[in-house]
Amino acid sequence: MHIAITGAAGFLGQRLVNQLLARGQLDGEAITRLTLIDQVEAPKPDVKGVEVECLALDITSPGALDPVLDERPAVIYHLAAVVSSAAEADLDLGMAVNFDATRELLEGCRQRELSGTRLVMASSVAAYGGDMPVVLDDMTALHPQNSYGTQKAMCELLINDYSRRGLVDGRVLRLPTIVIRPGRPNAAASSFASSILREPLAGEQAICPVPVEQELFVMSPAKVIDALVHAAEVLGESIGAFRALMLPGITVSVSEMLEALREAAGDEAVARVRHEADPRIQAIVSGWPARFDTEKSRELGFTGDRDFKEIIDAYISESR
Template structure:
């Protein structure tokens, strides 16, 4: 079993690689090789099998052709330009999120090996006039360039699977929190920074009010779900390979209360509320009442409480912050 993680230098890519190394097998087969690819060479964890790093711009078809060969059994397509950057720089969002996805799928088609492809999409495919609750079969209505690019990617994964070019599955990820590291250009970045920074003794700005509700999942549970998602039999997914990844909806206030329950009252005092209309214009278009029934029926799961999200950060990431 040879695995390729495209976006292997990112948070989820690195955590996924470590978890797969610990697990040692995928889809009932021993892992015998792994490649982590990103725009620059990713860090490589120790592994009991051959593991290598590759730099690859998926916007370049030739680079993708040099990355993916007939020996690859499972491809995790995690690489993306995040929401805020894709909105402010339309060209780079299209190049990576749309054309990059197509380049990967076209390479798989050319090889005629039908690899498993796990594509990470986003809840940003929903927005505007969408009924509540949102189901897996609700028609996407993205209100951002990022959401549009991800929705197109979902359709491509579904059609390439229907044609037998890949064995694909596309998961609409909740907002991942609490993320370690530094803030990025995602519109949702504050949904981690308002917890991460205070837990590290630093001030953080929250651009929405305490009643703002959103759909969340911890990095640890996301990785577990990506592994489970790769192991689902293609026939079990039916005629659509796209589904929501399970998460939980909480308000900012509920999440701050959860942090206080785990870490005491001091971190919450470091959060400063300050309106940022440009962020609100994006995130308030994201819908909140979501029913991830399909993924739940296939074995994926959500965190039980946001207190779990805080504990996972303290256990997995704070010691290295």
């Protein structure tokens, strides 16, 4: 089986690569080839029995993915994206990477009649927003409140239509806010959700830009990767005509996150978090709903974290 991954050098991309190589197969078929695509060349894993090609490509350039699509991969993971705050700050860049490149990818599949190729795209809770019911589900109307969410919502509609037409076998995962991400803060509006835990655990200061009452819908990195792998194994007809799914995250407030930090690392760790309001971040994050009915994704075999303590304990264990 040949699998292609855009955004392969990123946090999720690298974890997905490692998971796929550890499994050695997908949907009962041996993985024989991986094509790893990013704007910078992804690290090449040293593994026997799998041909790995790492390509540094600008996917916004017309035809950039043509050589990959000519090889007719069985599965394409489309993870490449400009994250929320960056997409809000630069509309042209967000449109080029998040929407135009996705349309180019779909058109490439269409031109090559890759109807059997399973396309798994990472969308976001940011596709929702606005005046919403207290609890949302997969079919709640999308009213994104920022450019990133709008671009993801447009991609969802395109993938639904191309799948309806039998041009590709698409499936879209709406990712909750991922915590705790390793590394350093990035341009995502949700970056603080990891930094207010990660930095204090490392003995460093962190800034919380939103009120402690702010609720988030979150999921651990490990569960997100499990979901990405599982998404390529679920039958398209099982998902149905509407190909977008909200993954089974958990709802947690910032105050509850800090209390979990206190339980894990004491008052000293919580004291390292400074509360400094950032109206720009607040405006974006407050538009993200935090409560979902994820019955459909659970019925399809997707699983979530039991509670937030499990998330923070897993990060601490992994960091040792």
